[in-house]
Amino acid sequence: MYPERIELNGHRFRRFLTRQQIAAIVERLAQQLRRDYAGVTPVCLIVLKGAFVFAADLLRAAGIPCRVETIRARSYGTAMHSSGRVEIQPPELSLAGADVLLIEDIVDSGLTLRELLGFLRRQQPASLRIVALLAKPSAQELQPQPDYIGLEIPPLFVVGYGMDYAEHGRYLPDIYALEEPEQGNPTQERTSFAAVDLSQTAE
Numbered sequence: 001m002y003p004e005r006i007e008l009n010g011h012r013f014r015r016f017l018t019r020q021q022i023a024a025i026v027e028r029l030a031q032q033l034r035r036d037y038a039g040v041t042p043v044c045l046i047v048l049k050g051a052f053v054f055a056a057d058l059l060r061a062a063g064i065p066c067r068v069e070t071i072r073a074r075s076y077g078t079a080m081h082s083s084g085r086v087e088i089q090p091p092e093l094s095l096a097g098a099d100v101l102l103i104e105d106i107v108d109s110g111l112t113l114r115e116l117l118g119f120l121r122r123q124q125p126a127s128l129r130i131v132a133l134l135a136k137p138s139a140q141e142l143q144p145q146p147d148y149i150g151l152e153i154p155p156l157f158v159v160g161y162g163m164d165y166a167e168h169g170r171y172l173p174d175i176y177a178l179e180e181p182e183q184g185n186p187t188q189e190r191t192s193f194a195a196v197d198l199s200q201t202a203e
């Protein structure tokens with residue numbers, strides 16, 4: 001078990017979701033996918049790098065026959081806030097006529113998702129749905145919304161379970177939230193730790 005509080009790259013983080021809580025969220029999403037993809041063999045498109053751990057658990061929990069492909073979307077670089085620019089590295093597999101399920105780790109401003117959706121629609125898939133493990137409040141203004149959201153969280157910066165801070169912390173089995181304001185930017189609103197209402201994860 002990793003400690004309650006950790007330091008990554010000079011920043012303090014505190015445990016926000018345990019692996020058991022994450023597993024419960026993933027199981028609920030997996031049930032929804034089993035129901036909605038019965039008789040369909042989707043292309044599960046994993047958004048790298050952050051969604052690789054989530055996708056590995058989700059696909060095994062769902063157990064639906066599918067093809068797996070990756071797409072790379074870079075919006076964060078090494079900072080905690082979006083650079084406002086999204087680079088897309090396209091998948092090798094043709095998505096024309098495919099039932100595409102896009103697997104995202106976290107939706108914040110929605111910029112990455114908007115760019116990805118624009119790119120994917122041009123490939124003319126038969127259907128396109130989005131599953132995101134986490135979504136921040138700003139994602140609520142997003143159109144269209146992800147079809148499946150594991151958990152809505154406060155506007156925190158989180159790491160672990162595939163998500164990084166400057167490439168650190170992806171290996172952590174639990175999800176941690178930043179405890180302090182970003183250094184060097186005192187005017188920025190404090191991204192304080194807040195408990196999340198896990199009742200949302202109940203069936």
Ligand code: 5GP
Nearest residue numbers: 050082107108109110111112157158163164
């Ligand atoms: P958006 O474009 O929606 O603002 O951001 C989406 C991408 O930014 C996510 O796929 C993820 O890679 C990254 N991101 C957004 N919020 C967080 C966060 O709290 N922690 C980490 N590690 N990455 C985040």
